[in-house]
Amino acid sequence: MTATLLNGNETRNALFEDLKARVAALPVPVGLATVLVGDDPGSHSYVKGKHRACEKVGISSIRRDLPESTTQEELEAVIDELNANPEVTAYIVQLPLPKHLNANKILERIDPAKDGDGLHPVNLGKLVLGEDAALPATPRGIVELLRRYDVPLSGANVTVVGRGVTVGRPIGLLLTRRSENATVTLCHTGTKDLAAEVRRADIVIAGAGSPGLITADMVKPGAAVVDVGITRTDAGLVGDVAPEVREVAGWLAPIPGGAGPMTVAMLLTNTVEAAERAHAAV
Numbered sequence: 699m700t701a702t703l704l705n706g707n708e709t710r711n712a713l714f715e716d717l718k719a720r721v722a723a724l725p726v727p728v729g730l731a732t733v734l735v736g737d738d739p740g741s742h743s744y745v746k747g748k749h750r751a752c753e754k755v756g757i758s759s760i761r762r763d764l765p766e767s768t769t770q771e772e773l774e775a776v777i778d779e780l781n782a783n784p785e786v787t788a789y790i791v792q793l794p795l796p797k798h799l800n801a802n803k804i805l806e807r808i809d810p811a812k813d814g815d816g817l818h819p820v821n822l823g824k825l826v827l828g829e830d831a832a833l834p835a836t837p838r839g840i841v842e843l844l845r846r847y848d849v850p851l852s853g854a855n856v857t858v859v860g861r862g863v864t865v866g867r868p869i870g871l872l873l874t875r876r877s878e879n880a881t882v883t884l885c886h887t888g889t890k891d892l893a894a895e896v897r898r899a900d901i902v903i904a905g906a907g908s909p910g911l912i913t914a915d916m917v918k919p920g921a922a923v924v925d926v927g928i929t930r931t932d933a934g935l936v937g938d939v940a941p942e943v944r945e946v947a948g949w950l951a952p953i954p955g956g957a958g959p960m961t962v963a964m965l966l967t968n969t970v971e972a973a974e975r976a977h978a979a980v
């Protein structure tokens with residue numbers, strides 16, 4: 699058996715068409731800003747992708763590129779400016795930040811109403827409480843991708859590998875909502891028998907950042923496997939999922955072309971929804 703590919707590029711393009719219409723229908727312009735500190739080549743490439751996406755959807759994009767030497771106070775001043783700037787509907791601070799900066803303090807300073815990533819503590823708290831708010835972009839993109847391909851979620855056993863803040867920690871909050879209704883196990887480096895936890899899963903979400911961690915013998919035949927464990931090597935992008943998994947899985951969201959483009963689509967979705975919420979509030 700060869701897995702059906704969960705095509706994140708095609709799905710993103712379809713979502714962009716919908717977003718384009720929603721942006722055009724809004725009586726106010728929509729703007730997304732990115733804050734990038736330093737010159738990590740990976741981060742540069744992601745930020746470029748986000749701006750390209752804005753152009754396709756009719757969102758104006760605003761870039762704040764700052765030198766590696768930026769101080770905490772200087773970065774906080776940029777955050778304050780973006781919070782106050784009426785042209786900025788939503789924004790993201792590209793992670794990771796240089797080590798001399800306190801990232802949590804920066805993220806908490808973002809106006810929750812302008813949180814493009816859905817990772818502000820207030821928005822994560824609202825997700826726990828079931829209130830309408832910006833949703834974590836990568837988890838939201840993964841759920842949307844699984845839905846578009848009719849991967850059964852209700853009652854499914856999902857094994858998540860990795861407890862990072864962008865994927866592993868929040869995705870269980872989405873998948874265990876009544877509307878998704880999945881059963882979620884969160885694995886990490888302290889898990890006793892990772893292979894056993896992965897083997898019983900109907901859906902595997904691999905976001906550990908450990909190249910080739912998920913091998914074919916660990917995957918239940920026919921399971922859906924989502925690779926989110928992006929590692930940059932000289933040879934290109936490498937995921938957490940070994941190539942042979944394609945022969946065992948029923949569905950596979952690969953790297954590249956799976957969860958990555960969906961993350962960008964959901965960042966833009968969060969931005970459009972922020973504009974719609976702001977407009978509804980007046």
Ligand SMILES: Nc1nc(=O)c2c([nH]1)NC[C@@H]1CN(c3ccc(C(=O)N[C@@H](CCC(=O)O)C(=O)O)cc3)C=[N+]21
Nearest residue numbers: 743744790791792793794815953954955956958959961
């Ligand atoms: N505040 C913040 N928000 C983020 O959402 C965020 C971040 N920081 N820091 C880094 C990670 C990583 N990330 C990706 C986004 C798109 C692709 C993507 O589009 N990937 C393409 C390939 C792109 C390429 O080749 O470089 C693909 O998988 O097909 C990948 C990774 C967002 N992140």
